Amino acid sequence: MAVTVKTGTEVRSPLDVAKIRADFPILSRAVNGKPVVYLDNAATSQKPRQVIGAMRAVFEEYNANIHRGVYEFSEQTTAAFEGARAKVARFIGAHDDREVIFVRNATEGVNLVAYTWGRENIRSGDRIISTVLEHHSDFVPWQQLAKDVGAQIVMIDVDDDGRLRREQLSAEIKKGAKLLAITHTSNGLGTVNPVKEIVAEARAAGATVLVDAAQAVPHTPVDVTDLDCDFLVFSGHKMLAPPGSGGVWGRIGLLERMRPFLFGGDMISRVTVEKTEWNELPWKFEAGTSSYVDAIGLGAAVDYLEAVGVANIHDHELSLVAYLLPRLSEIPGVEVYGPKTLDDRVGVVSFNIEGIHPHDVATIFDREGVCVRAGHHCNQLLMTRLGVAATTRASFYLYNTTDECDALLGAIDRAKKVFKV
Amino acid sequence: MAVTVKTGTEVRSPLDVAKIRADFPILSRAVNGKPVVYLDNAATSQKPRQVIGAMRAVFEEYNANIHRGVYEFSEQTTAAFEGARAKVARFIGAHDDREVIFVRNATEGVNLVAYTWGRENIRSGDRIISTVLEHHSDFVPWQQLAKDVGAQIVMIDVDDDGRLRREQLSAEIKKGAKLLAITHTSNGLGTVNPVKEIVAEARAAGATVLVDAAQAVPHTPVDVTDLDCDFLVFSGHKMLAPPGSGGVWGRIGLLERMRPFLFGGDMISRVTVEKTEWNELPWKFEAGTSSYVDAIGLGAAVDYLEAVGVANIHDHELSLVAYLLPRLSEIPGVEVYGPKTLDDRVGVVSFNIEGIHPHDVATIFDREGVCVRAGHHCNQLLMTRLGVAATTRASFYLYNTTDECDALLGAIDRAKKVFKV
Amino acid sequence: MDDMYRDYILDHYKNPRNQGELEGATNSYSDSNPLCGDEISMALRIDGDRVADVRFNGKGCAISQASASILTEEIKGKTLDEVKAIDRDHILENLGIPISPARIKCALLSLKTLKGAAWGLPAWPGEDEAKARSAG
């Protein structure tokens, strides 16, 4: 395996990790008598007391339903909820708060676009470009839409290091496409796509571009204005916020022309038996009682991330990759998937140990307190491409340490001993 | 106004309200220097420390993403999440946990059924029966579906007390309908419909029946097996649980035949470029990372409600209605809407004060610490029917007291003084 | 609250100035706030570049109606440019009472209606230009 990061490559972390860890109550827990080593951040992140506290404050101090109440609690909750939207908008570089729609998660975000913009714009014979790096959540909605309307899915491949085949993508973009739905960062391998240049290319060729930023917004600075895409989705639970929070960002011009997705309370302006007029953006897309406490939690998470600095978090994660990758690849029988360099990647490290199935690896790791993911990571197309059924994946966040990398390496050793490989 | 409940009508509450109140941190708060009197429970309920604590325990003790993790935290979170589903299933009388699908709220629940069962079964010319009591969330999705496929919406009226016109409903059911979408309990007036007999009538005539139980499940015992409906929706945030939790219950036979709603991670079993196989029920309908902490909060809320007893809560609310209704109707210039008796109603009391707009009423109440709702309550069809633009609505829950009714009456007095009416 | 429902506010609410129809109106406009059910229609008679006369009709809460009444008093005789320069802050100042966020829409409905009438536009520059209601 050609890992180009060598042992001894020192990348300094800019973070005061000890201070950060003190904010996360769960990190002082033990699992099976060992301190927990949480390395499943690509699945979901842990939450700092600031987020837990912000949610609790709603419940204990001022909870009321939003938008409709003419009393103080309701005004306070509404202000916190809309304040969270403003924070999120600023965090992702949106010009206008109305471009941020709160959804449960990235998956709902993609579906919202597929059911509205997609069903209104994609017709029989149209081409939709996708990639084998896509998470199922950014593939299956388009596959189903294509099936329903008779559109065509064009798949872009990766090279053996899990990097998108740029020439293939460019060639397919040139042939024309209605939509390019592409992940910013792969959750299976940690690959970061050159999204900005891809968006420019695709839009110049007339395609609308949706960016799945579920693994990007938590780990790298993301700016929708700079990316210049049409839609972008992400999940709060992967960025220190509770599950139930997440967002779709869309260009206001597109959002205005789109029909609403879910119908009901709060998204209407006037209802008669014959017809309904919609509320203004962004509420036109937020039917029923929003998960406003989760959204307020997301606002607190954004505050936390901004205080630490997402660019710093990215550098910190790379310092861990620089520590882990060479050590990992020196272990006989360990195969690492994905980028073997520090360029254009985040802190996701996927690997397998010869002779031990990833599920057995994860079970043994668990006894050592090490939480990793084993499976297809909602990336079955990518697994098929890599020729494996599953991998073991360690994924970092701002609170992880090199000691935890050592714990992971120790757990690999343990697994090999148990399995005598 | 013919209020048949007279002052002095004593209905004893079976609840130890002081003990219950101690569980709700927010109830000891002050608003504008006055103790908060929270009477906006039909909009959303407050949360007991048991629910707040259950959510916090996830974050601080064992949080991990569900279903996929082969490590202890993930197994623990999965068990808590699926345990919450089992609690909800039992609470609403479902035979099978797989019949309970977690959604954000009742609104998403109705939309899920409209986008899947609805779009697969309702055709041009089909009749959909609705009522003027419906919340926008159980009307607009059907209105839009009807518009898209060319179906017809048949509206059922109410009498002047806000009770459904049964003869009209029966006559329309006899004419045949594909769907009856009906609210169990009106959020605007507190009317409880005779849902069981209506369901039997409609299903015998070949209609599929969806019951909007958003105001029922929190306030009255609801049993889907006894009701024998086809679908039922409700929201967690109205029953002591956090916003972001809620459920659709559906007959398993229907759910199995339905196409999924949202597509993506967790709802699939196998994905290839060409086609996708769905996961089993209920996960087939739960795409992406569920709001699992909210769902676990809902499980804790169900525990709380079961310990208190929903039938007791219902009796408690009626004791407050019995206290408030006659006193309210004795006030000159006050008009009460909806049922004037204690039969078939819950603790929702809608009224207006002559010469004062409901928004001004609510603003003045707020200065007295009294939180009520003023507006159309997402019931514009009902408001039109009643010939008013808005009403003031007080709605009770298990923690409300007759003292709080007195505070409300005092606030009315204050409003009349301010407005000199 | 006592701050909010001052005597002059209630006086404007109960005895609205310039209420009724306007003969010879040159510009008119109606708007509403569906959430509250507040409604205001306003008619101007513009003579040269001045608002020669104004009338309004409406129903709704004290804040929306008093705001309309006060506004009509203010604009009578003003030039169109002066009228078009009136903004949110001016209205809120003129009302002279603290308005909570949930009631801002009530206070500003009269301005919205006036601007519709003065510009002869359904929406006016700098305010709600992105309002994208579409009927479904």
Add this chain to the structure above:
Amino acid sequence: MDDMYRDYILDHYKNPRNQGELEGATNSYSDSNPLCGDEISMALRIDGDRVADVRFNGKGCAISQASASILTEEIKGKTLDEVKAIDRDHILENLGIPISPARIKCALLSLKTLKGAAWGLPAWPGEDEAKARSAG
């Protein structure tokens, strides 16, 4: 964990019994666990009412493969009724190790496959009858 990966489990994993193809098979079935990628196919030769011989092939985790190996050893020579009576609890007991909830599916895949072969059904009575996968 040391409880889970006992020597005999690892031995069955590394040296599976009854692995391979079965000449003259009367019944066969394959199943998989898409989440893990575990796969097992099983072939029986049924002679009268007895399982005269059995072979399996598979790939996947130690638990799924050891479970299959142990199961084939057990059923050889048994009557069909005896085979059909084998249930979850029996399998888990026979494995003799603590199985965490996330790994139950691995442990039971062999049973699921066996039942498919024994009943000649894609699903078998009393297990997953509600499995409603539809392709989309």
